Amino acid sequence: MSLNKVNSKTDILIIGCGCIGLSTGIVLLKTGKYNVQIWSRDLPPNTTSNKAAALWYPFLCNPPDLVGKWSAETMQYFKDHIIGDPKSGTLIKKVNEIFRREHKEDPEWRPYVQSFRRARKDELPEGYVDGFAVDDGFVMDTDMYMDYLVQTFKSLGGSIEQREVEDIREAFVHYDTVINCTGLGSRELFKDKLIYPSRGQIIVIKNSSERSIMDEEDHIAYVIPRISNTVLGGTNQEHDYNTEPTKQDTEEILKRVAMISPRFAKNRIEIQDVKVGLRPSRHEIRLENEFFEGGSKLVVHNYGHGGSGFTVSWGCALEALRVMEAGIPNLLFYKKQQQPKPQSKL
Numbered sequence: 001m002s003l004n005k006v007n008s009k010t011d012i013l014i015i016g017c018g019c020i021g022l023s024t025g026i027v028l029l030k031t032g033k034y035n036v037q038i039w040s041r042d043l044p045p046n047t048t049s050n051k052a053a054a055l056w057y058p059f060l061c062n063p064p065d066l067v068g069k070w071s072a073e074t075m076q077y078f079k080d081h082i083i084g085d086p087k088s089g090t091l092i093k094k095v096n097e098i099f100r101r102e103h104k105e106d107p108e109w110r111p112y113v114q115s116f117r118r119a120r121k122d123e124l125p126e127g128y129v130d131g132f133a134v135d136d137g138f139v140m141d142t143d144m145y146m147d148y149l150v151q152t153f154k155s156l157g158g159s160i161e162q163r164e165v166e167d168i169r170e171a172f173v174h175y176d177t178v179i180n181c182t183g184l185g186s187r188e189l190f191k192d193k194l195i196y197p198s199r200g201q202i203i204v205i206k207n208s209s210e211r212s213i214m215d216e217e218d219h220i221a222y223v224i225p226r227i228s229n230t231v232l233g234g235t236n237q238e239h240d241y242n243t244e245p246t247k248q249d250t251e252e253i254l255k256r257v258a259m260i261s262p263r264f265a266k267n268r269i270e271i272q273d274v275k276v277g278l279r280p281s282r283h284e285i286r287l288e289n290e291f292f293e294g295g296s297k298l299v300v301h302n303y304g305h306g307g308s309g310f311t312v313s314w315g316c317a318l319e320a321l322r323v324m325e326a327g328i329p330n331l332l333f334y335k336k337q338q339q340p341k342p343q344s345k346l
């Protein structure tokens, strides 16, 4: 049984069509070494990824040092490959995180992000005394960006099938190597009870804003401008599976946002949409190899990105490629191939 190879490229299956699965698929296809197919229960716009705000900013995601590294790699990847493309739905936008109390410590990801600085006094709304700033942060108009990822993946030769995987062995019938990008789905598919939902509600409004501003100190409040609208948030209700928006959360978000951006207190807010997504939260991102079927099958796990899937997506995709290529030579088939051929007796 040879490793699945067609046209001398190795066949790889990715399960999941969120920002993580699509970014990982694009990185694999760009090497020119793999045929990549995605199987996914839900397709954009019906994924958690589509419910995100989204901006580049490490948030509700661990481990801190790797999140810092992957966030910085993602920022670089955006600058090199994405920001210049108007179809990507992305914009460079300064981001300020603000605090009501002095915040002596820089964020743990600071060593990886050269453009980090402390906020200036004029960037702090009334009642706030400290803050961070990243002038070359960026935002994504999430639906536009997800469509852009799908188009990029397909244009590189990737194929997508809407298909739920109930048992990983279904995938092993056709593939030796599978990349698991199922987010919260890993709770069932791989029985990982460490991953759980953190419910986030956002409001999409017509008004615009010149910067992203967020307060995560005692509760969550943020304003994230995008190309065609602005997102106000948010909530973080752990282990809450309710995907329906609530009036109470909408009112609470509007109240908090008025504190960080007084202009939204004065001007009439024109609500376009209210969305809810379940962040795939975990004590840390799981990005590692797991061998099945006596070493003849390989699963590369890439899930558990919490509130930072977009922020770390390209760094994690590049890491998943590295991890996968370190794992494949240990597949039983490869090992057998490396064994010296028995010398003929003649």
Ligand SMILES: Cc1cc2nc3c(=O)[nH]c(=O)nc-3n(C[C@H](O)[C@H](O)[C@H](O)COP(=O)(O)OP(=O)(O)OC[C@H]3O[C@@H](n4cnc5c(N)ncnc54)[C@H](O)[C@@H]3O)c2cc1C
Pocket (backbone or CB within 6 Å): 015, 016, 017, 018, 019, 020, 021, 039, 040, 041, 042, 043, 047, 048, 049, 050, 051, 052, 053, 054, 055, 056, 057, 163, 164, 165, 166, 181, 182, 183, 184, 185, 186, 189, 199, 200, 201, 202, 234, 276, 277, 278, 279, 280, 303, 304, 305, 306, 307, 308, 309, 310, 311, 312
């Ligand atoms: C309100 C809100 C705001 C956010 N804002 C930001 C932000 O500003 N910046 C940021 O970086 N992040 C943000 N996030 C976090 C970000 O949305 C997530 O980290 C990210 O979407 C996770 O991507 P994913 O591809 O792992 O998951 P998903 O988008 O959930 O994709 C998982 C995919 O796997 C599929 N799947 C699952 N199980 C199976 C199965 N058994 N068989 C087949 N397919 C399966 C699903 O159908 C889906 O296609 C926000 C999240 C929320 C909720």
Ligand SMILES: O=C(O)C(=O)CO
Pocket (backbone or CB within 6 Å): 053, 055, 057, 059, 060, 200, 214, 222, 233, 234, 235, 279, 306, 307, 308
């Ligand atoms: O709500 C979230 O998860 C965010 O990342 C917003 O910044």
